[in-house]
Amino acid sequence: MTLHLLKLCVGAESVADLRAWTRMRRSRGTGVHAHVTRMFPRRAEELLDGGSLYWVIKGQISARQKLIGVEPFVDSAGVKRCALRLDDEVIALRPRPHRAFQGWRYFDPAEAPPDLDAAATGLAEMPEELRRQLSELGLI
Secondary structure: OOOEEEEEOOOOOOHHHHHHHHHHHHHOOOOOOEEEEOOOOOOHHHHOOOOEEEEEEOOEEEEEEEEEEEEEEEOOOOOEEEEEEEOOOOEEEEEEEOOOOOOEEEEOHHHOOOEHHHHOOOOOOOOHHHHHHHHHOOOO
């Protein structure tokens, strides 16, 4: 069964910011795009069965990236960590409000907002800030 993760995207102001950060990481030549976290997800098999990392940007679930690997490692200070390997493509979503939280949360696919391309006609062409405001007003 597929399962997703939900995480705050600290520092990003928009989906465009997240895409720029992803491009920057890719251009550094690291070869691997990963988000490092302290805890290893116990349900990793379900996450890798088509799961994505859903990003909360400025109080709204706004984007996702497909999870392609979950790898434990020990950092230079001897602390156990986990690299959530992500696909480079950042997929915009129909924005949905979500309160702040710490760490990451498992996210049921039934609760996930649709990709922007599949959400509604004309929504993808709308400026991101306007989509955000309309979502906050409960109009989309």
